[in-house]
Amino acid sequence: MKHETSPIEALLDSHNIKPTANRILVCRALAEAKQPMSLSELECEILSLDKSSVFRVLSLFREHHLVHVLEDGSDGVRYEICHSTDGHEHDDDQHVHFFCECCRRTFCINDIPIPNVSLPQGYVLESINYMAKGLCPKCASKK
Amino acid sequence: MKHETSPIEALLDSHNIKPTANRILVCRALAEAKQPMSLSELECEILSLDKSSVFRVLSLFREHHLVHVLEDGSDGVRYEICHSTDGHEHDDDQHVHFFCECCRRTFCINDIPIPNVSLPQGYVLESINYMAKGLCPKCASKK
């Protein structure tokens, strides 16, 4: 019986990434997460993998534009699957993120695209990191 | 002859920070810098000070809202003097920053305020980190 390719494998494939076991694990973890994940979170979630393996898988994903990186200021970066329609070169799905200073989690505000600014002459824009900070609904209501 | 208080000391004073020698040094370095500075840059610039001293001075400044913090993704945060008019509680001078991926420097785009977004119900906004990335004019022209 032939091996049915999962959606995860298809996703890797569409980014020209050979789907090894480790890569599938990491990719699935990221895909199922509702929030962007940090290296160490992935490390904990997939205990079978070594830190360096996760690191290298993530680096590879980044090179192939399967994930993008965001800094929330909580010491270290987070990774999130790109949902851009074409999935290559430029991410067209960059959206606003929100970092809760109370529970220190990072939320995707998928509905809200990043507002653009017109930079002064000469600057070449590649990407934008828009990180709003404050209290998430849950933490705000606990006050 | 009486000790003339420098503008730097006045600035510290206005934020209720006792102006010690170290604090004046750090504050002046920040004030004179055209770009936000990292902990290690300050460390190098003021060789007489220990890393931990700079760190503690910066932490103090942050608590007293004399500086604000920004993440440019170049490993580690940067500090910048607040130029808010009242200088307390909320920074009203938050502006766009630009990180050059070539020379890895961070620029203040002072003219451009951070565009606001209306967050979903429940979120309480405190601050926004808006970091545009790409090539600065100098690096872009070198290509």
Add this chain to the structure above:
DNA sequence: CTGCACTTTGCAACCCAGTTGCACAAAATC
């Protein structure tokens, strides 16, 4: 199938920014 080249992985070691404990120096207070 077998041997060989290349890729992927795990381990251990390393790097470095940030951070903390502690003891001493400086300043403020009594």
Add this chain to the structure above:
DNA sequence: GATTTTGTGCAACTGGGTTGCAAAGTGCAG
């Protein structure tokens, strides 16, 4: 001047990130 409080330097630690290297896995030609 003695005592308390505050600030500082040193050294050590932490934790995320990164790399070298050798072993395991994979693909392919013969």
